[in-house]
Amino acid sequence: xxxxxxxxxxxxxxxxxxxxxxxxxxxxxxxxxxxxxxxxxxxxxxxxxxxxxxxxxxxxxxxxxxxxxxxxxxxxxxxxxxxxxxxxxxxxxxxxxxxxxxxxxxxxxxxxxxxxxxxxxxxxxxxxxxxxxxxxxxxxxxxxxxxxxxxxxxxxxxxxxxxxxxxxxxxxxxxxxxxxxxxxxxxxxxxxxxxxxxxxxxxxxxxxxxxxxxxxxxxxxxxxxxxxxxxxxxxxxxxx
Numbered sequence: 016x017x018x019x020x021x022x023x024x025x026x027x028x029x030x031x032x033x034x035x036x037x038x039x040x041x042x043x044x045x046x047x048x049x050x051x052x053x054x055x056x057x058x059x060x061x062x063x064x065x066x067x068x069x070x071x072x073x074x075x076x077x078x079x080x081x082x083x084x085x086x087x088x089x090x091x092x093x094x095x096x097x098x099x100x101x102x103x104x105x106x107x108x109x110x111x112x113x114x115x116x117x118x119x120x121x122x123x124x125x126x127x128x129x130x131x132x133x134x135x136x137x138x139x140x141x142x143x144x145x146x147x148x149x150x151x152x153x154x155x156x157x158x159x160x161x162x163x164x165x166x167x168x169x170x171x172x173x174x175x176x177x178x179x180x181x182x183x184x185x186x187x188x189x190x191x192x193x194x195x196x197x198x199x200x201x202x203x204x205x206x207x208x209x210x211x212x213x214x215x216x217x218x219x220x221x222x223x224x225x226x227x228x229x230x231x232x233x234x235x236x237x238x239x240x241x242x243x244x245x246x247x248x249x250x251x252x253x254x255x
Contacts, residue, residue: 035048035049035074035076036074037049037074037075037076037077038073038074038075038094038095038097038098039075039076039077039081039082039085039090039091039094040076040077040081042076044076046066046074046220047219047220047223047224048076048223048224048227049074049075049076049224050062050063050064050074050075050076050114050118050224050228051063051064051066051068051072051073051074052072052073052074052075052095053068053070053072054070054071054072054099054102054104057105058102058103058104058105059104059105059107060095060104060105060106060107060110061107061113062110062113062114062117062118063117064114064117064118064120064121064221064224065121071099073094073095073098073099076227078227078228078229078230079111079114079115079228079229079230080230082110082111082114083111086106086110086111091106092104092106114228115225115228115229118221118224118225118228119189119190119194119225121221121224121225122218122221122222122225123190123194123195123198123199124198124221125217125218125221125222126195126198126199126207126218127198127199127200129209129214129217129218130199132214134209134210134211134214135207135208135209135210135214136151136207136208136209136210137199137201137204137206137207137208138206139164139167139168139205139206142154142168142171142206142207142208143167143168143171145175145208145210146168146171146172146174146175146208147171147174147175148175149175149176149177150175150210151172151175151176151208151209151210152209152210152211152212152214152215153186153208153209153212153214153215153218154168154169154172154184154185154186154206154207154208155185155186155187155188155206155207155208156168156185156186156187156188156205156206156207157187157188157190157191157192157195157204157205157206158187158188158189158190158191159191159192160187160192160205160206161205164205164206165184165185165187165206168185168206169183169184169185172185185206185208188207189225189226189229189231192204192205195207
């Protein structure tokens with residue numbers, strides 16, 4: 016069964032809300048693309064990975080490497096001072112690490128919710144069975160997964176989606192098997208699959224924020240390797 020193809024894996028524009036502006040680069044994007052910074056009552060700058068903290072927030076759309084440079088050069092301090100009109104703020108020395116940890120937690124928490132709902136599969140044999148039957152909408156591998164195991168599951172996924180020859184592969188996550196196993200409370204989680212396109216959509220925002228922050232997006236802002244079964248069929252080539 017072919018799942019209708021979507022243009023990109025992301026939340027609907029209505030849910031993403033109005034555009035945000037990065038206080039460092041000036042670039043504009045949706046809340047799914049940027050990371051929100053919030054200010055604690057005592058003026059500490061903290062990551063708001065779910066963008067739910069009360070009060071006014073500041074948004075950044077740069078990678079961790081770019082943020083570290085901005086902090087070292089005093090640019091983040093200046094940008095926050097302008098955003099908060101000179102309020103007394105404290106930028107923790109480990110803010111880049113805190114942001115990455117918060118984004119990883121938001122992503123793995125979403126994975127956990129999908130597992131509880133029965134939409135997330137683990138285990139190579141189980142994933143391969145569902146993939147060949149065309150029942151996998153999204154496939155991913157741990158950062159330290161073996162190439163042979165990845166290749167076999169990727170092939171099974173392409174077969175199930177009638178996408179052989181497309182080059183479609185699962186996404187290599189920025190988390191290793193230990194991190195995934197701890198987060199999901201399972202032993203040796205190496206491969207993951209979602210059986211529901213809607214579940215992949217719910218996972219899109221936290222995954223997009225994490226990968227963009229880690230610099231794993233191409234020049235168009237799309238996430239490298241972020242594909243679902245919706246993208247399996249080759250798109251027709253058109254000429255002007």
